[in-house]
Amino acid sequence: EADIYQTPRYLVIGTGKKITLECSQTMGHDKMYWYQQDPGMELHLIHYSYGVNSTEKGDLSSESTVSRIRTEHFPLTLESARPSHTSQYLCASSETGVSDQPQHFGDGTRLSIL
Amino acid sequence: GENVEQHPSTLSVQEGDSAVIKCTYSDSASNYFPWYKQELGKGPQLIIDIRSNVGEKKDQRIAVTLNKTAKHFSLHITETQPEDSAVYFCAGRSGGTSYGKLTFGQGTILTVHP
Numbered sequence: 627e628a629d630i631y632q633t634p635r636y637l638v639i640g641t642g643k644k645i646t647l648e649c650s651q652t653m654g655h656d657k658m659y660w661y662q663q664d665p666g667m668e669l670h671l672i673h674y675s676y677g678v679n680s681t682e683k684g685d686l687s688s689e690s691t692v693s694r695i696r697t698e699h700f701p702l703t704l705e706s707a708r709p710s711h712t713s714q715y716l717c718a719s720s721e722t723g724v725s726d727q728p729q730h731f732g733d734g735t736r737l738s739i740l
Numbered sequence: 741g742e743n744v745e746q747h748p749s750t751l752s753v754q755e756g757d758s759a760v761i762k763c764t765y766s767d768s769a770s771n772y773f774p775w776y777k778q779e780l781g782k783g784p785q786l787i788i789d790i791r792s793n794v795g796e797k798k799d800q801r802i803a804v805t806l807n808k809t810a811k812h813f814s815l816h817i818t819e820t821q822p823e824d825s826a827v828y829f830c831a832g833r834s835g836g837t838s839y840g841k842l843t844f845g846q847g848t849i850l851t852v853h854p
Binding site: 632666669671674684685728729730731732734 | 774781782784786829841842843845847849
């Protein structure tokens with residue numbers, strides 16, 4: 627069973643606020659990912675990291691930013707939240723290996739911007 | 741980049757029947773295909789995966805088949821139970837510069853009626 631944690635699980639907040647969504651994993655995985663899951667269910671990759679000090683933009687453009695200062699921690703920040711940022715955000719991690727390693731997901735943060 | 745199409749979007753079966761979900765992918769270099777199950781309020785959980793050097797893989801009531809020539813793969817669930825009800829996602833992983841990144845299908849809502 628993967629150990630990857632996201633906080634908060636739910637957040638309702640007003641427009642213009644700065645928000646940080648936390649993601650931590652205790653497995654020592656090098657790779658970490660952030661997905662945005664829209665109401666239609668589809669998952670879209672918005673950020674990923676291959677390791678400490680590595681961050682890359684994903685396939686879906688996002689106004690959020692990420693940092694990777696420690697292996698176990700991959701926070702996502704929105705400097706000024708807007709209603710269009712309302713969504714579910716899922717964090718995942720995977721091990722680096724010779725063969726393909728599966729991604730393990732947290733339970734997500736459901737974000738609502740009023 | 742990779743494009744993954746998943747069908748059907750919803751699937752309703754009676755308990756004990758089989759369920760089949762199909763996915764097609766566009767990148768012939770893709771070599772890893774996981775399937776995830778997402779229950780309400782949870783993150784996606786890996787249920788089975790298959791690599792491109794294998795045509796079929798089984799794990800109890802779940803099986804996945806891969807046809808590399810046709811670029812499609814399918815999830816088969818036999819003897820369905822109400823607890824199989826969830827959203828299922830297929831995914832494909834391209835080789836090359838997108839190493840480690842997954843592209844997800846649109847999801848299938850499976851409902852198993854007792």
